[in-house]
Amino acid sequence: MKNRTIKIGMLGLGTVGGGTLQILQKNGREIERKLGVGLEVKRIAVRDTGKKRPVAVDQELLTTKIDHVVCDPEIDIVVELMGGVGAARQAIIRALENGKFVVTANKDLMAQNGAELLAIAKNQGKNIFYEASVGGGIPLIRPLKHCLAANRIKKIIGIINGTTNYILTKMSLEGMEFAEALAEAQARGFAEADPASDVEGRDAAYKLNIMATLAFSALISMDDICTEGITEVKLRDIRYARELGYSVKLLAVAEEKEDGLVLRVHPALIPLSHPLASVENEFNAVFLQGDAVGEVMFFGRGAGALPTGSAVCADIMDAARIIKEEIENGIMETDFTKKEVIPPHRQVSRFYLRLKAKDEPGVFAKLATAFGDARVSLDMIIQKRSDAETAEIVLVTHNVEEGRFRQAVETLSAMPVISSINSILRVAD
Numbered sequence: 001m002k003n004r005t006i007k008i009g010m011l012g013l014g015t016v017g018g019g020t021l022q023i024l025q026k027n028g029r030e031i032e033r034k035l036g037v038g039l040e041v042k043r044i045a046v047r048d049t050g051k052k053r054p055v056a057v058d059q060e061l062l063t064t065k066i067d068h069v070v071c072d073p074e075i076d077i078v079v080e081l082m083g084g085v086g087a088a089r090q091a092i093i094r095a096l097e098n099g100k101f102v103v104t105a106n107k108d109l110m111a112q113n114g115a116e117l118l119a120i121a122k123n124q125g126k127n128i129f130y131e132a133s134v135g136g137g138i139p140l141i142r143p144l145k146h147c148l149a150a151n152r153i154k155k156i157i158g159i160i161n162g163t164t165n166y167i168l169t170k171m172s173l174e175g176m177e178f179a180e181a182l183a184e185a186q187a188r189g190f191a192e193a194d195p196a197s198d199v200e201g202r203d204a205a206y207k208l209n210i211m212a213t214l215a216f217s218a219l220i221s222m223d224d225i226c227t228e229g230i231t232e233v234k235l236r237d238i239r240y241a242r243e244l245g246y247s248v249k250l251l252a253v254a255e256e257k258e259d260g261l262v263l264r265v266h267p268a269l270i271p272l273s274h275p276l277a278s279v280e281n282e283f284n285a286v287f288l289q290g291d292a293v294g295e296v297m298f299f300g301r302g303a304g305a306l307p308t309g310s311a312v313c314a315d316i317m318d319a320a321r322i323i324k325e326e327i328e329n330g331i332m333e334t335d336f337t338k339k340e341v342i343p344p345h346r347q348v349s350r351f352y353l354r355l356k357a358k359d360e361p362g363v364f365a366k367l368a369t370a371f372g373d374a375r376v377s378l379d380m381i382i383q384k385r386s387d388a389e390t391a392e393i394v395l396v397t398h399n400v401e402e403g404r405f406r407q408a409v410e411t412l413s414a415m416p417v418i419s420s421i422n423s424i425l426r427v428a429d
């Protein structure tokens with residue numbers, strides 16, 4: 001490549017865009033020294049050019065027209081940091097068709113349209129880099145694509161949503177109820193004004209989809225991922241879990257078994273001795289198990305302007321190196337195939353169940369019989385408290401197929417001695 005500056009066009013200058021620009025400005029010289037080539041931000045598309053920005057930016061660079069970025073023949077790398085699916089997908093396709101490399105932090109888009117976009121990139125002799133789409137500043141995509149590429153990945157288990165981890169930490173350590181913890185997360189900038197995608201588990205499911213796609217070279221649709229959020233997690237269950245030696249976390253789990261893939265996001269009890277149990281507040285962590293490497297754990301800040309900007313800048317640098325060296329594509333994964341997914345009712349787990357029953361003799365025996373009849377074996381059964389008429393009981397099962405467990409719960413709820421089924425949570429080992 002002739003000795004020229006590599007030109008960057010950005011779509012979006014919000015939280016992540018601002019962080020990215022700030023890093024390019026602050027560490028620009030160091031980045032250029034490492035690359036051996038200069039980087040220049042040539043154009044930035046935003047919705048409102050008059051908005052006050054937390055980062056210094058030349059007003060001349062701003063435009064409200066996405067085409068001014070993706071169609072500019074001088075721009076080499078388009079960095080998509082707008083979010084959303086429709087406009088971002090169109091913009092990335094246009095950028096690729098116009099011969100640009102693409103960097104994005106967009107998990108919603110990569111989870112739902114990643115395979116399509118990567119195929120377009122490959123056809124164009126270009127590539128899409130998306131390290132920032134999972135785990136913010138934590139390296140996860142690059143390890144899966146490069147460092148662990150020689151492994152058969154057996155299992156991924158992670159805490160990959162900072163908002164829900166912050167809420168669960170506040171509930172657990174400060175005794176807050178869900179609504180109070182959510183309000184505090186919003187006040188401190190760890191939760192969006194509309195927190196639905198986070199608290200309902202969708203954000204974690206998008207990220208799990210992206211990691212599992214790479215880990216298992218599988219085509220995964222969002223419907224393949226059994227997704228439950230934390231809106232139904234009660235402070236009382238967190239307290240009881242702690243007494244039993246567990247912490248409650250929103251876990252994202254992907255596993256390749258002989259008969260198919262297990263893909264799920266749900267709150268779960270995890271032993272206090274497990275390293276993921278001590279991942280608190282907005283932090284994220286991911287455990288990967290490879291057949292050669294064994295267990296590897298990644299930990300850090302899963303969101304925020306600078307941590308996410310750090311991953312975006314690393315991707316810009318990767319794209320710049322490819323452009324400088326005139327290598328086609330760079331390393332890319334596009335060989336994804338559809339694989340069998342084990343449906344939730346056939347997935348095996350331990351379960352925690354809290355219920356209320358009439359406080360009368362023989363209740364434990366009746367419960368044990370109902371579970372025994374459904375071939376669900378119990379690990380523990382404890383009476384937590386009782387009032388004049390009802391007793392609150394907590395049960396933990398051994399491993400059981402979910403379908404069989406749900407059947408037993410259905411039988412229980414029809415028993416006159418059971419007043420209510422209050423909570424069901426999975427227990428991770």
Ligand SMILES: NC(=O)c1ccc[n+]([C@@H]2O[C@H](COP(=O)([O-])OP(=O)(O)OC[C@H]3O[C@@H](n4cnc5c(N)ncnc54)[C@H](OP(=O)(O)O)[C@@H]3O)[C@@H](O)[C@H]2O)c1
Pocket residue numbers: 011012013014015016017045046047048049051064066081082083084087105106107108132133136302303304305308
């Ligand atoms: N925030 C995080 O910590 C984080 C972490 C990991 C990944 N991500 C991902 O990074 C992406 C960006 O997130 P963010 O938090 O930085 O979002 P944000 O703060 O809402 O910023 C979005 C930016 O895109 C611009 N924009 C939106 N629609 C546009 C359009 N149609 N045309 C031109 N500009 C448009 C906005 O312009 P205005 O400024 O003029 O409104 C704004 O600058 C998302 O995909 C998100 O999932 C975020």
